[in-house]
Amino acid sequence: MINLKPPSGSLITLLAVAFVAFRYCIHETDQSLGDPARTSGWFLLGSFVLLCVYGVRKKLPFLPLGKTSTWLMLHLTTGVLGGYFFLEHTEFRFPTGIFDTLLWIGYFVILLSGFTGWVLLRTIPQPLRESIHLLPARIDQEIATLIKEADSLILELRKSSSHNEYELVYLSILRPFLFSKARSLSSGKKEKQYLPNAVVDSYSRHSNFSKLESNSVEDKIHQIVLRKSVLDRQLRLHSWMRGWLLIHLPFTGAMVIMILLHVILTHAFAAGTVQ
Numbered sequence: 001m002i003n004l005k006p007p008s009g010s011l012i013t014l015l016a017v018a019f020v021a022f023r024y025c026i027h028e029t030d031q032s033l034g035d036p037a038r039t040s041g042w043f044l045l046g047s048f049v050l051l052c053v054y055g056v057r058k059k060l061p062f063l064p065l066g067k068t069s070t071w072l073m074l075h076l077t078t079g080v081l082g083g084y085f086f087l088e089h090t091e092f093r094f095p096t097g098i099f100d101t102l103l104w105i106g107y108f109v110i111l112l113s114g115f116t117g118w119v120l121l122r123t124i125p126q127p128l129r130e131s132i133h134l135l136p137a138r139i140d141q142e143i144a145t146l147i148k149e150a151d152s153l154i155l156e157l158r159k160s161s162s163h164n165e166y167e168l169v170y171l172s173i174l175r176p177f178l179f180s181k182a183r184s185l186s187s188g189k190k191e192k193q194y195l196p197n198a199v200v201d202s203y204s205r206h207s208n209f210s211k212l213e214s215n216s217v218e219d220k221i222h223q224i225v226l227r228k229s230v231l232d233r234q235l236r237l238h239s240w241m242r243g244w245l246l247i248h249l250p251f252t253g254a255m256v257i258m259i260l261l262h263v264i265l266t267h268a269f270a271a272g273t274v275q
Protein backbone atom coordinates (compact mmCIF):
# COMPACT_ATOMS: atom_id res chain seq x y z
CA MET A 1 0.00 0.00 0.00
CA ILE A 2 1.53 3.34 -1.03
CA ASN A 3 1.42 5.90 1.71
CA LEU A 4 2.07 9.21 -0.06
CA LYS A 5 2.35 12.18 2.27
CA PRO A 6 0.84 15.31 0.68
CA PRO A 7 3.34 18.18 0.23
CA SER A 8 2.94 21.17 2.57
CA GLY A 9 1.21 24.38 1.47
CA SER A 10 4.52 26.24 1.17
CA LEU A 11 5.95 23.59 -1.14
CA ILE A 12 2.85 23.66 -3.34
CA THR A 13 3.22 27.48 -3.48
CA LEU A 14 6.89 27.07 -4.42
CA LEU A 15 5.94 24.60 -7.14
CA ALA A 16 3.30 26.98 -8.52
CA VAL A 17 5.63 30.03 -8.39
CA ALA A 18 8.45 28.13 -10.13
CA PHE A 19 6.05 26.86 -12.78
CA VAL A 20 4.57 30.32 -13.46
CA ALA A 21 8.07 31.90 -13.50
CA PHE A 22 9.18 29.24 -15.98
CA ARG A 23 6.19 29.74 -18.30
CA TYR A 24 6.62 33.53 -18.09
CA CYS A 25 10.34 33.39 -18.96
CA ILE A 26 9.71 31.01 -21.88
CA HIS A 27 6.97 33.33 -23.15
CA GLU A 28 9.27 36.37 -22.87
CA THR A 29 12.04 34.49 -24.70
CA ASP A 30 9.62 33.58 -27.48
CA GLN A 31 8.43 37.20 -27.74
CA SER A 32 11.99 38.51 -28.05
CA LEU A 33 12.83 35.78 -30.62
CA GLY A 34 15.34 34.29 -28.18
CA ASP A 35 16.18 30.62 -27.75
CA PRO A 36 13.67 28.90 -25.39
CA ALA A 37 16.05 25.93 -25.01
CA ARG A 38 18.54 28.28 -23.37
CA THR A 39 15.91 29.57 -20.90
CA SER A 40 14.58 26.11 -20.06
CA GLY A 41 18.22 24.95 -19.76
CA TRP A 42 18.94 27.49 -17.01
CA PHE A 43 15.81 26.40 -15.13
CA LEU A 44 16.83 22.77 -15.53
CA LEU A 45 20.34 23.51 -14.29
CA GLY A 46 18.92 25.46 -11.31
CA SER A 47 16.68 22.54 -10.35
CA PHE A 48 19.59 20.10 -10.79
CA VAL A 49 21.81 22.14 -8.45
CA LEU A 50 19.01 22.31 -5.87
CA LEU A 51 18.50 18.53 -6.14
CA CYS A 52 22.23 17.94 -5.61
CA VAL A 53 22.22 20.25 -2.57
CA TYR A 54 20.01 17.64 -0.87
CA GLY A 55 22.88 15.14 -1.11
CA VAL A 56 25.25 17.67 0.49
CA ARG A 57 22.67 18.39 3.22
CA LYS A 58 22.42 14.64 3.95
CA LYS A 59 26.18 14.50 4.49
CA LEU A 60 26.00 17.38 6.99
CA PRO A 61 23.05 16.47 9.25
CA PHE A 62 24.57 18.28 12.25
CA LEU A 63 24.25 21.74 10.64
CA PRO A 64 21.19 23.70 11.82
CA LEU A 65 19.74 24.00 8.30
CA GLY A 66 16.16 22.90 8.88
CA LYS A 67 14.53 19.51 9.29
CA THR A 68 15.63 16.59 7.08
CA SER A 69 11.97 15.85 6.28
CA THR A 70 11.56 19.41 4.92
CA TRP A 71 14.67 18.94 2.78
CA LEU A 72 13.33 15.66 1.47
CA MET A 73 9.99 17.28 0.58
CA LEU A 74 11.89 20.08 -1.17
CA HIS A 75 13.92 17.44 -3.02
CA LEU A 76 10.79 15.59 -4.15
CA THR A 77 9.02 18.79 -5.22
CA THR A 78 12.08 19.99 -7.13
CA GLY A 79 12.36 16.49 -8.62
CA VAL A 80 8.83 16.77 -10.05
CA LEU A 81 9.58 20.28 -11.33
CA GLY A 82 12.95 19.14 -12.72
CA GLY A 83 11.16 16.36 -14.63
CA TYR A 84 8.92 18.93 -16.26
CA PHE A 85 11.87 21.28 -17.10
CA PHE A 86 13.70 18.29 -18.55
CA LEU A 87 10.80 17.43 -20.88
CA GLU A 88 10.47 21.08 -21.95
CA HIS A 89 14.21 21.45 -22.47
CA THR A 90 14.36 18.32 -24.63
CA GLU A 91 11.14 19.36 -26.45
CA PHE A 92 9.39 16.16 -25.37
CA ARG A 93 11.47 14.02 -27.75
CA PHE A 94 14.48 11.73 -27.78
CA PRO A 95 17.69 13.45 -28.99
CA THR A 96 19.81 12.31 -31.95
CA GLY A 97 23.54 12.98 -31.25
CA ILE A 98 25.53 10.45 -29.16
CA PHE A 99 26.45 12.88 -26.37
CA ASP A 100 22.92 14.30 -26.16
CA THR A 101 21.47 10.78 -26.11
CA LEU A 102 23.76 9.77 -23.24
CA LEU A 103 22.84 12.96 -21.40
CA TRP A 104 19.13 12.30 -21.96
CA ILE A 105 19.36 8.68 -20.80
CA GLY A 106 21.45 9.61 -17.75
CA TYR A 107 19.03 12.30 -16.66
CA PHE A 108 16.04 10.08 -17.34
CA VAL A 109 17.59 7.29 -15.22
CA ILE A 110 18.07 9.70 -12.29
CA LEU A 111 14.47 10.87 -12.54
CA LEU A 112 13.13 7.33 -12.90
CA SER A 113 15.22 5.96 -10.03
CA GLY A 114 14.16 8.97 -7.92
CA PHE A 115 10.46 8.30 -8.51
CA THR A 116 11.00 4.57 -7.92
CA GLY A 117 12.84 5.29 -4.66
CA TRP A 118 10.11 7.63 -3.56
CA VAL A 119 7.42 4.97 -4.13
CA LEU A 120 9.60 2.36 -2.37
CA LEU A 121 10.17 4.62 0.61
CA ARG A 122 6.43 5.15 0.92
CA THR A 123 5.59 1.45 0.36
CA ILE A 124 8.14 -0.25 2.60
CA PRO A 125 7.03 -0.55 6.24
CA GLN A 126 8.39 2.18 8.55
CA PRO A 127 10.24 -0.18 11.00
CA LEU A 128 12.11 -1.72 8.06
CA ARG A 129 13.06 1.71 6.74
CA GLU A 130 14.40 2.73 10.14
CA SER A 131 16.56 -0.37 10.50
CA ILE A 132 18.17 0.05 7.07
CA HIS A 133 21.73 -0.08 8.40
CA LEU A 134 21.22 -2.94 10.88
CA LEU A 135 18.84 -5.39 9.39
CA PRO A 136 20.64 -7.74 6.92
CA ALA A 137 23.27 -8.97 9.38
CA ARG A 138 20.61 -9.55 12.05
CA ILE A 139 18.42 -11.46 9.59
CA ASP A 140 21.31 -13.68 8.46
CA GLN A 141 21.95 -14.55 12.12
CA GLU A 142 18.31 -15.39 12.68
CA ILE A 143 18.23 -17.62 9.59
CA ALA A 144 21.33 -19.49 10.82
CA THR A 145 19.57 -20.07 14.17
CA LEU A 146 16.42 -21.28 12.39
CA ILE A 147 18.43 -23.83 10.39
CA LYS A 148 20.07 -25.17 13.56
CA GLU A 149 16.66 -25.43 15.21
CA ALA A 150 15.16 -27.27 12.23
CA ASP A 151 18.14 -29.66 12.02
CA SER A 152 17.85 -30.58 15.70
CA LEU A 153 14.09 -31.14 15.32
CA ILE A 154 14.79 -33.57 12.48
CA LEU A 155 17.40 -35.38 14.59
CA GLU A 156 14.81 -35.63 17.35
CA LEU A 157 12.31 -37.06 14.85
CA ARG A 158 14.89 -39.56 13.60
CA LYS A 159 15.48 -40.84 17.14
CA SER A 160 11.80 -41.13 17.97
CA SER A 161 10.49 -42.79 14.80
CA SER A 162 11.54 -45.20 12.09
CA HIS A 163 9.35 -43.36 9.58
CA ASN A 164 11.76 -41.20 7.59
CA GLU A 165 9.56 -39.93 4.75
CA TYR A 166 9.30 -36.49 6.30
CA GLU A 167 13.06 -36.38 6.79
CA LEU A 168 13.45 -36.88 3.04
CA VAL A 169 11.07 -33.99 2.35
CA TYR A 170 13.08 -31.88 4.77
CA LEU A 171 16.42 -32.78 3.21
CA SER A 172 15.34 -32.50 -0.40
CA ILE A 173 12.99 -29.48 -0.29
CA LEU A 174 12.88 -27.58 2.99
CA ARG A 175 16.53 -27.54 4.01
CA PRO A 176 17.73 -26.30 0.58
CA PHE A 177 15.10 -23.56 0.88
CA LEU A 178 16.34 -22.60 4.36
CA PHE A 179 19.85 -22.28 2.91
CA SER A 180 18.80 -20.45 -0.25
CA LYS A 181 19.50 -16.73 -0.71
CA ALA A 182 16.56 -14.33 -0.88
CA ARG A 183 15.63 -13.54 -4.49
CA SER A 184 15.25 -9.96 -5.71
CA LEU A 185 11.72 -10.66 -6.95
CA SER A 186 9.09 -12.52 -4.98
CA SER A 187 7.42 -15.54 -6.57
CA GLY A 188 5.17 -16.28 -3.62
CA LYS A 189 1.71 -15.25 -2.49
CA LYS A 190 0.96 -13.11 0.53
CA GLU A 191 -1.43 -15.69 2.04
CA LYS A 192 1.41 -18.28 1.90
CA GLN A 193 3.77 -15.88 3.67
CA TYR A 194 5.57 -15.26 0.37
CA LEU A 195 6.87 -18.84 0.28
CA PRO A 196 8.21 -19.32 -3.30
CA ASN A 197 5.67 -21.08 -5.55
CA ALA A 198 8.21 -23.76 -6.53
CA VAL A 199 8.72 -24.67 -2.83
CA VAL A 200 4.95 -24.65 -2.15
CA ASP A 201 4.37 -26.96 -5.14
CA SER A 202 6.96 -29.60 -4.27
CA TYR A 203 6.28 -29.33 -0.52
CA SER A 204 2.50 -29.77 -0.90
CA ARG A 205 3.03 -32.85 -3.09
CA HIS A 206 4.52 -34.62 -0.04
CA SER A 207 2.86 -33.01 2.93
CA ASN A 208 -0.52 -31.43 3.60
CA PHE A 209 0.85 -28.51 5.56
CA SER A 210 -2.57 -26.95 6.10
CA LYS A 211 -3.50 -29.92 8.34
CA LEU A 212 -0.38 -30.42 10.43
CA GLU A 213 -0.81 -31.61 13.97
CA SER A 214 -0.21 -28.65 16.25
CA ASN A 215 3.17 -28.68 18.01
CA SER A 216 4.37 -31.73 16.07
CA VAL A 217 7.90 -31.69 14.60
CA GLU A 218 6.38 -31.18 11.13
CA ASP A 219 4.39 -28.21 12.39
CA LYS A 220 7.40 -26.65 14.13
CA ILE A 221 9.51 -27.03 10.98
CA HIS A 222 6.67 -25.60 8.93
CA GLN A 223 6.66 -22.50 11.17
CA ILE A 224 10.44 -22.22 10.71
CA VAL A 225 10.04 -22.41 6.92
CA LEU A 226 7.39 -19.67 7.00
CA ARG A 227 9.58 -17.50 9.21
CA LYS A 228 12.48 -17.91 6.76
CA SER A 229 10.17 -16.87 3.96
CA VAL A 230 9.15 -13.71 5.85
CA LEU A 231 12.81 -12.93 6.56
CA ASP A 232 13.63 -13.42 2.87
CA ARG A 233 10.96 -10.86 2.07
CA GLN A 234 12.53 -8.39 4.50
CA LEU A 235 15.95 -8.94 2.88
CA ARG A 236 14.35 -8.46 -0.54
CA LEU A 237 12.71 -5.18 0.47
CA HIS A 238 15.95 -4.12 2.03
CA SER A 239 17.95 -4.75 -1.13
CA TRP A 240 15.38 -2.78 -3.14
CA MET A 241 15.57 0.03 -0.62
CA ARG A 242 19.33 0.28 -1.05
CA GLY A 243 19.50 -0.81 -4.68
CA TRP A 244 17.70 2.17 -6.16
CA LEU A 245 20.07 4.60 -4.38
CA LEU A 246 22.99 2.69 -5.92
CA ILE A 247 21.61 3.89 -9.27
CA HIS A 248 20.35 7.32 -8.23
CA LEU A 249 23.58 8.50 -6.62
CA PRO A 250 26.30 7.37 -9.12
CA PHE A 251 24.19 8.63 -12.03
CA THR A 252 23.91 11.98 -10.26
CA GLY A 253 27.73 12.09 -9.99
CA ALA A 254 28.17 11.23 -13.67
CA MET A 255 25.54 13.79 -14.66
CA VAL A 256 27.34 16.59 -12.78
CA ILE A 257 30.30 16.11 -15.15
CA MET A 258 28.20 15.59 -18.28
CA ILE A 259 25.97 18.60 -17.60
CA LEU A 260 29.04 20.77 -17.01
CA LEU A 261 30.43 19.61 -20.37
CA HIS A 262 27.05 20.18 -22.02
CA VAL A 263 26.88 23.78 -20.68
CA ILE A 264 30.49 24.50 -21.78
CA LEU A 265 29.96 22.96 -25.23
CA THR A 266 26.66 24.72 -25.94
CA HIS A 267 28.17 28.06 -24.87
CA ALA A 268 31.32 27.53 -26.89
CA PHE A 269 29.19 26.56 -29.89
CA ALA A 270 26.90 29.59 -29.46
CA ALA A 271 29.95 31.90 -29.16
CA GLY A 272 31.41 30.31 -32.32
CA THR A 273 28.24 30.86 -34.36
CA VAL A 274 27.93 34.53 -33.21
CA GLN A 275 31.46 35.45 -34.44
Ligand code: HEM
Pocket residue numbers: 048051052054055056058072075076077078079080082083107110111112113114115116117118121245248249252
Ligand atom coordinates in the same frame (compact mmCIF):
# COMPACT_ATOMS: atom_id res chain seq x y z
C1 HEM B 1 18.30 15.31 -11.61
C2 HEM B 1 17.52 14.94 -10.67
C3 HEM B 1 17.94 14.47 -9.32
C4 HEM B 1 19.14 14.58 -8.66
C5 HEM B 1 20.40 15.25 -9.15
C6 HEM B 1 18.98 13.92 -7.38
C7 HEM B 1 19.97 13.80 -6.42
C8 HEM B 1 19.83 13.15 -5.21
C9 HEM B 1 20.85 13.05 -4.21
C10 HEM B 1 22.23 13.63 -4.30
C11 HEM B 1 20.33 12.32 -3.17
C12 HEM B 1 21.01 11.96 -1.86
C13 HEM B 1 21.42 10.52 -1.87
C14 HEM B 1 22.13 10.11 -0.58
O1 HEM B 1 23.19 10.65 -0.30
O2 HEM B 1 21.58 9.28 0.12
C15 HEM B 1 18.98 11.95 -3.52
C16 HEM B 1 18.14 11.20 -2.74
C17 HEM B 1 16.82 10.98 -3.04
N1 HEM B 1 16.15 11.39 -4.17
FE1 HEM B 1 16.92 12.40 -5.71
N2 HEM B 1 17.71 13.45 -7.27
C18 HEM B 1 17.04 13.78 -8.44
C19 HEM B 1 15.72 13.52 -8.74
C20 HEM B 1 14.84 12.91 -7.88
C21 HEM B 1 13.45 12.72 -8.18
C22 HEM B 1 12.72 13.13 -9.45
C23 HEM B 1 12.91 12.09 -7.10
C24 HEM B 1 11.48 11.70 -6.86
C25 HEM B 1 10.51 12.54 -6.99
C26 HEM B 1 13.98 11.86 -6.14
C27 HEM B 1 13.83 11.21 -4.96
C28 HEM B 1 14.84 10.99 -4.07
C29 HEM B 1 14.67 10.27 -2.83
C30 HEM B 1 13.37 9.62 -2.35
C31 HEM B 1 15.91 10.26 -2.19
C32 HEM B 1 16.31 9.55 -0.88
C33 HEM B 1 15.73 10.22 0.26
C34 HEM B 1 16.42 9.79 1.52
O3 HEM B 1 16.37 8.62 1.87
O4 HEM B 1 17.03 10.66 2.11
N3 HEM B 1 15.13 12.39 -6.65
N4 HEM B 1 18.70 12.47 -4.77
